Amino acid sequence: MFFENFSIGTDIEEIERFNNKTIEKDSRFLNYIFTNNEIAYCFSKKFPQRHLCARFCGKEAVVKALYGLGIEHITYKEIEILNKETGLPYVNIKKIPGIKIKISLSHSKKYATANVLAYKNN
Numbered sequence: 295m296f297f298e299n300f301s302i303g304t305d306i307e308e309i310e311r312f313n314n315k316t317i318e319k320d321s322r323f324l325n326y327i328f329t330n331n332e333i334a335y336c337f338s339k340k341f342p343q344r345h346l347c348a349r350f351c352g353k354e355a356v357v358k359a360l361y362g363l364g365i366e367h368i369t370y371k372e373i374e375i376l377n378k379e380t381g382l383p384y385v386n387i388k389k390i391p392g393i394k395i396k397i398s399l400s401h402s403k404k405y406a407t408a409n410v411l412a413y414k415n416n
């Protein structure tokens with residue numbers, strides 16, 4: 295069936311969880327969840343917590359979408375969310391070949407959210 299190759303995932307989180315995180319003080323926490331490229335992107339912004347939280351939502355949404363395709367055992371860091379020059383976010387998952395993922399992120403002062411579409415190529 296055509297639709298068995300597709301799955302979606304979503305997440306919403308309170309940005310407050312990521313308030314006052316700094317690279318110096320919270321490197322253990324940050325490095326557990328985020329790649330160096332993600333950390334560099336988020337901390338280049340005026341409100342890093344919004345971008346950290348959006349990426350965290352993105353990772354949770356990817357996990358949900360992958361579960362829907364029967365794929366488990368992936369860690370936060372194996373899901374990398376970066377941005378093209380236009381700002382468009384995209385997902386790198388080196389561990390699983392044959393998976394295509396589309397992602398959309400959004401954040402306000404209080405909340406961040408992510409939506410994901412995943413496609414398995416077989």
Ligand SMILES: CC(C)(COP(=O)(O)OP(=O)(O)OC[C@H]1O[C@@H](n2cnc3c(N)ncnc32)[C@H](O)[C@@H]1OP(=O)(O)O)[C@@H](O)C(=O)NCCC(=O)NCCS
Pocket residue numbers: 344345348349377380381382383398399400401402
């Ligand atoms: C890209 C855009 C839609 C982002 O919307 P926003 O309300 O400012 O911000 P949101 O919190 O909803 O979304 C932010 C996220 O959008 C994503 N984003 C940024 N540029 C994007 C793009 N070109 N395409 C898709 N997503 C994009 C990013 O993931 C960003 O979060 P991140 O920096 O943490 O990765 C907005 O900045 C923009 O360019 N709007 C165009 C406005 C316009 O041209 N209007 C006239 C026609 S309606």
